[in-house]
Amino acid sequence: MAELMTTEQTDHDAPNQEALLLSEAASLLSRSLDPDTNIPAxxxxxxxxxxxxxxxVVLPDDSDDCCLRIRYAYGLRPEERARGTYRLGEGITGRVMQSAGPCIVQDVDSDADYLFRAVDRPTLPDETVCFIAVPIMLxxxxxxxxxxxxxRNRPRPFEADIHLLRILAAMIGQTLRIQALIRQHTAWLEDRNQSLRSALQRHGGxxxxxxxxxxxxxxxDEAIQIAGSDATVxxxxxxxxxxxKFARLIHTHSGxxxxxxxxxxxxxIPAQLLEAELFGHERGAFTxxxxxxxxxxxxxxxxxxxxxxIGDLGLELQAKLLRLLQERTVQRVGGDRDIPxxxxxxxxxxxxLQVAVNEGRFRxxxxxxxNVIPLRLPALRERTGDVVLLARHFLDRFNHQHTRNLNIGAGVLNRLQSYPWPGNIRQLENVLERAVLTARGxxxxxxxxxxxxxxxxxxxxRGKPAPPDEALSPAPLPGPTASAAMAGRPYQRVSETDVDRVMAALRQCRGNKTEAARLLGMSPRQLYYRLDKLGLRTPNQGNWSD
Incomplete structure (x- = not known):
């Protein structure tokens, strides 16, 4: 292959050519992380x-670190690239890799270590040809x-070529390192996703x-065992x-x-609509x-x-549900025919429900x-080790859903495992989604x-907030005696001991009294009443917002 540049073209204004080369190379390597594209460019x-x-660019073989192969090239035919293999220490390329030092061959025809492994001599120009190699260090x-x-017959000094090649080798090395990290992280994510999929298939599909x-x-195991029958669960x-999810699992494994x-x-569903939702209705049954x-x-x-x-079903609908279970027929609202x-x-x-039965709220x-087959589902705090598996599952889902690429930092999984999770899996899911959306790093x-x-x-x-019709009465602040106070009277007296809790809520909400009231489990009007009684609504707090 003929040389692409003449001596006059390349050696004229060499500093500007080098600056242009480095600028263009940096631009190429920064625009794309694909080495198959940017390194040949x-x-x-x-x-x-x-x-x-x-x-x-010669790199170790994926299966043998002592075998070097031409991985990226420009100006070499495919068969020449395929021939370019070297053992560690073999030829100029193998020696540079082994010694981690540069090498200049002044004349490829007279150096016994130059092997002509990739490019045959007749392919090269008739002039004296040199070969330069530098290690890619990391x-x-x-x-x-x-x-x-x-x-060789060029006024451009070899030291300038070595200097330029070392800079490009460093840039290429960083590109290869980033690509290796991406492959490593991708493989890790694939392994983790496969583990999650396997666990999902083993335990619930x-x-x-x-x-x-x-x-x-x-x-x-119990759910799958009982799935084959028609017994009520x-x-x-x-x-x-x-x-x-368990109900769907039972259905999926049933006939x-x-x-x-x-x-x-x-x-x-409101009680007045639930009957029609369950049993349907005839034309004209209601407005x-x-x-x-x-x-x-x-x-x-x-x-x-x-x-x-089912515990929220009213007594009237309970009677109709009982009839459905006994007779396996249903009557639509406004109808009089039995539909099997x-x-x-x-x-x-x-x-x-046993308590509800004793209190007359359930038949x-x-x-x-x-209650033919009762099946108790364990709370999340009882499921040793599952918090970690679920947290990673939710992280993957919300990373994809919200176009993020977050990992879990040190100490996070231990803290998640130690939390009691009163809201169980739904609460853990919400916490992970919120963490993905608000994480800063x-x-x-x-x-x-x-x-x-x-x-x-x-x-x-803090429990449930006070009902709207009790807004005129100050609600009790959260604390050990809060539930007892609510049971005994509609409000709790304002005490000087309330100051710290009220101020803490205001600080947490950055002075927003509406949010602070919500945090304390009371209406804004109740909070204003308490602030007045405690003397906390002063002019120097005028930056507090509503």
Whole structure:
């Protein structure tokens, strides 16, 4: 191959050519992290701008560190690149890699160590051809070799070529290092995702019952064991333990898996609408019923009906549900005909229904009908080790969802495992999403998680806010006697001991009294009343916002 640059072209105004080369090389390497594209482009510039031709980057073979191969090149044919293999210490390239020092061959025809391994002599110009090689260094160790040809009969000194090649070798080395880190991180993410997928398949499959703790495994085994029958199942457990996922799991492993799975939350629908939602209605049954409509029970025909929060069902609807379970028929609202249904019923509740029965809020006969197979789901704090698995799962999901690339910092997983999680998996999910959205660095720090968990604890401690019709009466502040005070009287007397708590809430909310009132579990008007009584609404606090 003929030399691409003549001596006059490359040696004229050499400093400007070198500056242009380095500027263009830096631009190429910064625009793309793909070495297959940007390294050959830099070698092309090396040939076209300063006459250092047939540039090649030689790196250790992936399967044998003692074997070196031409990985990137410009001006070499594919077969020449394929021939360019060297053992460590073999030829000029192998010697530079072994010694980590540069080498200049003044005449390739007269140096016995120059092997003509990649490029045959007839391919080179008839003039005296030199070969220059410099190590690509990283952390004091040679990780590869950058080599090229040049014509000896040029006024440009070899020291200038060595200096230029060393700069380019350093730039290429950093590109290769970044690419290696990306590959390493990608492989780590793929391994972790595969572990999560495997755990998901082992413990709940596509419905996301994720975990490996003994208590969860026991619940999963029992759920799969009972799935094959048509017996009514009652899922027991705290809110946020994944009752709907377990219900779907039971349906999937049952003989009804090809039929519908219909879910309805009895606590989420107003009582006056729930009957029509469950049992459907006929045309004209009530205002707005312009046509008949099947309810959830009929929609579940042949499949599974999941009634979540069954403890919130009113007594009248309990009687109709009991009739459904006994007779396997349903009557639409406003109708008088019995519609036969073939369904399996799964219910769920976080309440103690036996207490509800004793208090007259739940029918005993219905309780027995529903409680054929009770299945208790463990709380997250009882599932040893699952917090870590779930946290990583949620981190991956929210990284993808919110276009982030965060890791988990030191100490975060230990803190997450030590938290009691009153809101269970749903609360952990919310905490991880909030952490992904608010993290300031490349990793979620222990301090950021601590701040989020502290706010979660305050929310749990303060309980439900005072009802709107009690806004004129100051609500009790959170504390050991708060619930007793609320039970005994509608308000608690203002005390000087309240100052610290009120001021702490205001500081946490940066002076926003509406937010501080919410944090303290009271209305803004109640907080203003307390501030007046404690003498805290003074002019120097005029920067507090509403």
């Amino acid at each position: 830099v070698l092309r510039l090396l040939s076209q701008l300063v006459g250092l031709n047939r540039g090649r 952390d004091g160790t040679a990780m590869g070799v950058l080599g090229c040809h040049r014509l 596509q419905h996301g019952v994720l975990g490996e703790s003994p208590m969860l495994r026991e619940a999963l 009652m899922l027991l457990g705290e809110s946020g333990t994944g009752k709907e 009804r898996h090809e039929k519908p799975f219909i879910c309805i939350n009895c606590a989420a 707005g019923a312009v046509r008949g409509r099947a309810g959830k029970v009929e929609m579940a025909q042949g499949g599974t009906l999941f009634l979540d929060e 249904v073939d369904i399996r019923v799964i219910t769920a509740t976080h309440q103690d 005993l006969d219905l309780f027995y009908r529903l 490349h990793a979620i720090s222990a301090e950021e998680i601590e701040h989020i968990l502290h706010e979660e604890s305050l929310i749990a401690e």
